[in-house]
Amino acid sequence: MTAQSSPIYDLLVIGGGVNGAGIARDAAGRGLSVLLCEKGDLAEGTSSRSGKLVHGGLRYLEHYEFRLVREALIEREVLLKAAPHIIWPMRFVLPHNPADRPAWLVRLGLFLYDHLGGRQRLPGTRVLDLATTLEGAPIARQYRKAFEYSDCWVDDARLVVLNALDAAAKGAEVAVRTACSAVRREGALWSVELTDAVSGTTRTVQARCLVNTAGPWVNDVIDRVAGLRSNRHVRLVKGSHIVVPKFWEGRQAYLVQNPDKRVIFINPYQNDLALIGTTDIPYDGRPEDVAIDGDEIAYLLKSVNRYFKRQLAASDIVHAFSGVRPLYDDHSANPSAVTRDYIFEIDTGEQGGQAPLLSVFGGKITTFRKLSEHALEKLKPFFPAMGPGWTGKATLPGGDMPEADFDLFLGELHARYRWLPAALAKHYARLYGTRAHALLGDAASTDDLGSAFGPRLYAREAEFLVATEWALTAEDILERRTKHGLYMSEAEKAAFAQWLEGPATTTRKTA
Template identity: 55%
Template sequence: MTQGARYDLLVVGGGINGAGIARDAAGRGLSVLLCEQDDLASHTSSASTKLIHGGLRYLEYREFGLVRKALQERETLLRAAPHIMWPLRFVMPHMPDLRPAWLIRTGLFLYDHLARRELLPGSRGIDMHRHPAGEPLVDSIRRGFVYSDGWVDDARLVVLNAVDAAERGATVLTRTKLVSAVRAGGEWHARLESTDGRVIDMRAGATANAAGPWVGELLQGALGRGATTHSVRLVKGSHIVTRRLFTHDHAYIFQNPDKRIIFAIPYEHDYTLIGTTDIEYRGDPARVAITAGETQYLCDSINRYFKRKIAPADVCWTYSGVRPLLEEEGADNPSAVTRDYRLELDAPPGQAPLLSVFGGKITTFRKLAEEAVDELSRALESPAPAWTAGAPLPGGDIANASFERFATQFGQQHAWLPADLARRYARAYGTRAAYVVGQARALDDLGHAFAPGLYESELRYLRDTEWARTAHDVLWRRSKLGLHLVGPGTLDTVTREIDAWFAREDVTPHA
């Protein structure tokens, strides 16, 4: 981009809401610049429980509107990116001392019928002593329920929104911070600074503040605004990952005596993902980390249900994130704070508009983005119709949203690839897996192997198309290959090699 360039919209924040807004706006013909101070999905948006769900437990808090909106979005998203999102069946063991069966049946009936379902089967009761999901559980659990939701690779969802935005004309600048922005002459004059010290001055007709946990800090700092109508409450959610605790493909939702629920989800073939906690957080969102108490809490929660007991020593990996939840009066329990969102538009007559995003959850990001761009388009007097509801994300243009059929065909077309690698490419990149392979006809054509199944051709694609700049970007956000490399010295060695490769390569800013 050139110094002093003018855009219709400056989007600040490269999490799911910022990337979604940039994509929607670019698709409506607006010129867009998205800046993110770190890598895409560096914080909250890569630290979720990785579910596309309505939020069954929110029915207890009478959040019927939020649940219905989220349920409507489930199948829209599953169709948009069937390579990184797929249906998942959840098993809820019945614990009579926590919630009566009639209450669970009522909740599941509402969950099944609040929104139309085409891809996802409905709920039903099961006998735990007959169903395969009952085998790992303690024998005292005799009954349960099964219902449907969806799973998502959250970090890749963010990246694919950014890729689509860029391909529709948006400029995406990672590792670039908004330093200041002032209104002048009916537009925003903004200064950006990248981590390499490059300073960029630009102008924008409007600004969208999608900074997540930093939304308030950005308003009072770089944007120079005063008090706002809404604010966010920072709540930490931590997860642990262990070796696989069960062999079937269902997930579990467990009820705790403290009224929280914990998920246990099949993860990365060989692992189980367990989470999440809900704890008030007052520190720097960039420095969030799990505590020993949270780890023990999650282990104890699992041990109430599984025959095989786990301890902190069994934990292979952890991650934590800070959720910027919409602040509400009277919600003392972090678990009871709404997961809905509010959009606050500051558009004084004759001055450039500012839209700020408070709250939200990953399942409703597309709807949030659509509503945000509706408001911004009106404020900019540049109306254009919404379009994302039926549009696939990059790699998601898979016939009939049938991933298994696509993966089989991709494997057959590239029979020289090991079957597990062909499937990983299909899963991560969908129809764009062909771009990763390129003209290769044998494994040697993919270049240097940094680790089993990680070749130079993939690094080049991630660098050139998905803004990857470090080993951490590749191993923990664009993929979870780092989890499979955990071992004495292995992960450190691979990390050094990949970082050295990035340092050697000529990396030009991706626009």
């Protein structure tokens, strides 16, 4: 049975990835009424399957994407201040291989990288002698020199969740597992049918504007759902990553060059693992079916083994994942050269003057906040009373630490909860920042955290995620809200899933 809903929203945002959550947050903070709907879980698609970096995109300089790189480098500093718990600096070591790129070209690129974006908090580039430095210890002996530069790490899925949390705190409605199943223009309004994937029920709402941030499905929303046509399209490119045990000492990451001019990142991951990627493969299948294949695994292993003494094999892989990047189709012949920039399209009907549909093509995690600002600027003519941009100096939930200093906050958290094991205290601080106090509350021992399901997963954390972060399934918690699943056996995961479906947590989910 279909029930009618009375509110008229200013914006209905379709798609709960980083761009959708970012636009919903920005718009709600400007005083617009917002509904964000996501057909699955927040960040379930592209936004949780990235290389997990906030970076300028060093290799984009070779494709003359100077505006994009500059914007991304500026945003790198903004985001580092906004969420120091989930974003932190990382040094990248780039062993020089003259067969791939000449030293002068690498130096020029790094000089531009250091100076294009007004770098303030991150150290600049330096040259390393691999024979005498710790960073050179794991590198094969034929490589004698390296360049070291700065970028930042990000927990991508949590970045999406934090934007959604902030949007909700500012009045937005966040509806996960809610598909936009049909839309119809009715003059100055959109009539939108929303289907709850859990209950199967539908409701109809109205909105003054639709914002299409469906990522890989952006054209599907335009064509099938809205019954419109666009001259712009996304080009799907598959990016795959593998995870292996970390095989070097130190906190530095590595960036290696390939003869095909692609680069591969080898980054520390979850303290004792390494994340290796990514590939760039044209993809024509359904985005939800994307998966790594044998050729990609071989490509990544070969890339690493070309530079490191430790030779990796497929048997070293403990986890792998693939994502589909919805890049704006600029008709480039080389998938690696397809622009990572973003494009907007506004449809106001054949005669104009009707309810607008704003569609977003492309984009990257690093520039999501600026993309959101630009999207709201595009919509300013339709909402002249909306407030000004505000996110440039605002923190994300949990990021309101003194001087944006994570180590200082971690010390304070451990001082307050002295009984917390150091690794667990760091886990809570990293994922939740200052919100860790709300999670821990008056707990006085690990017994107060409830049942233990894995090395650092207790019932209290799972209950917190269900109650405050729209988590519903074991996968939501183990793979996206946290990375506990990397350290749990299949039996432990099954036991946790069974507990999560129990009556107590079911009540909390529906409360």
